[in-house]
Amino acid sequence: MQPRLSILMYHQVGYFAPMRSHRANYCDAGRFRRQMAFLAKGGFSVLSLDQALAGLRGELRLKPRSVVLTFDDGYRNFREHALPVLQAYGFPAVVYAISGWLGRRMAWARHEPGRLEPELLSAAQLRELQSAGVCVGSHGLSHAKLGELDADAQLRELEGSRKALQDLLGSDVRHLCYPFGSFNRATVSLAGEVGYASATTCLRGAATPADHPLVLPRKAISFGDSLAGFAWKVVVKNAPKSELVRWRAVMAEAESAGSPSALDSGETRTECIE
Structure with missing residues (x-):
C-alpha cells in the first residue's frame, strides 16, 4: 500500500461566537490544543512540508501516521493561539501569507453580521515567525482566484508574491497555497516555472506518491469538529474525492x-466549495 500523508488545513485559531457558514475558516483555540495533544499522544509524526515532500518522493520513509500542519492567510491570531501550542510540542508548521496584505485586515471573504474582519500578520511578525522556526509560504499577492485570471495576471501573482516574501525574509520561499483553492492547468505550469516546490489545494483526501507536488490535497479542519471528528479525518478519511x-x-x-x-491550455479549473 502506498504511504499516506494527512496535510491538515487550518485558517484562524482563536475564540469565536458560534457560526453556520465558512466553518472551515475557524478553529476554536481550546479544540486546537486538544487536537495537538491528540497528535502528540497518539504517536503521529508531524513533519515539515519539506520532509513530507521527501517522503512522497520516496527519499525517506513516511510513517503510517504522518501529518503536516498548514495555516492559510497568515492571521495574527496564529501567534497568540497556535504558535505557543506548536512550540510546546515541537511541531513544525507552514503559514501561507498574502504578501500584498501584510498588517492589514482580511477583506476578501464574506462575513456574518457583527463579525470583524480579522487582522493579518505584519511584516515584522512574519519575520518573527520565521525566526521561531515556522515555514512561511506564499498565498499570492492579493488573494485572487488564480483560476479566473489570464496567464499574465497569474504570473504577476505567483512571481510577485514569491519575490516580495523572499525580499522580506531573506530566504527562499518554496511553498505555495492557491487562494480559495482556485487554480487551473496554467496555474500549475506557471507555479513550477516560477520556482515553487509545492502547492497545496482544497482537494480532499490524503496525499500519496500519486499526487504531484504542485497539486497536493488537504483535509480541512472545521470549527465544529469534535475530537472524535478530528481523529476520524486524520486517521480514516483518506479516500480521494x-x-x-x-x-x-x-x-x-x-x-x-x-x-x-506539458499541460495543455484546457479550462480544467478547481475551486474550494466552502
Whole structure:
C-alpha cells in the first residue's frame, strides 16, 4: 500500500461566537490544543512540508501516521493561539501569507453580521515567525482566484508574491497555497516555472506518491469538529474525492509527456466549495 500523508488545513485559531457558514475558516483555540495533544499522544509524526515532500518522493520513509500542519492567510491570531501550542510540542508548521496584505485586515471573504474582519500578520511578525522556526509560504499577492485570471495576471501573482516574501525574509520561499483553492492547468505550469516546490489545494483526501507536488490535497479542519471528528479525518478519511482523482489523471498525463509545462491550455479549473 502506498504511504499516506494527512496535510491538515487550518485558517484562524482563536475564540469565536458560534457560526453556520465558512466553518472551515475557524478553529476554536481550546479544540486546537486538544487536537495537538491528540497528535502528540497518539504517536503521529508531524513533519515539515519539506520532509513530507521527501517522503512522497520516496527519499525517506513516511510513517503510517504522518501529518503536516498548514495555516492559510497568515492571521495574527496564529501567534497568540497556535504558535505557543506548536512550540510546546515541537511541531513544525507552514503559514501561507498574502504578501500584498501584510498588517492589514482580511477583506476578501464574506462575513456574518457583527463579525470583524480579522487582522493579518505584519511584516515584522512574519519575520518573527520565521525566526521561531515556522515555514512561511506564499498565498499570492492579493488573494485572487488564480483560476479566473489570464496567464499574465497569474504570473504577476505567483512571481510577485514569491519575490516580495523572499525580499522580506531573506530566504527562499518554496511553498505555495492557491487562494480559495482556485487554480487551473496554467496555474500549475506557471507555479513550477516560477520556482515553487509545492502547492497545496482544497482537494480532499490524503496525499500519496500519486499526487504531484504542485497539486497536493488537504483535509480541512472545521470549527465544529469534535475530537472524535478530528481523529476520524486524520486517521480514516483518506479516500480521494472525485475532483482529486481527476487532477491525478491530469498530472500523470503531463508527467508522462515530460513535465507540468506539458499541460495543455484546457479550462480544467478547481475551486474550494466552502
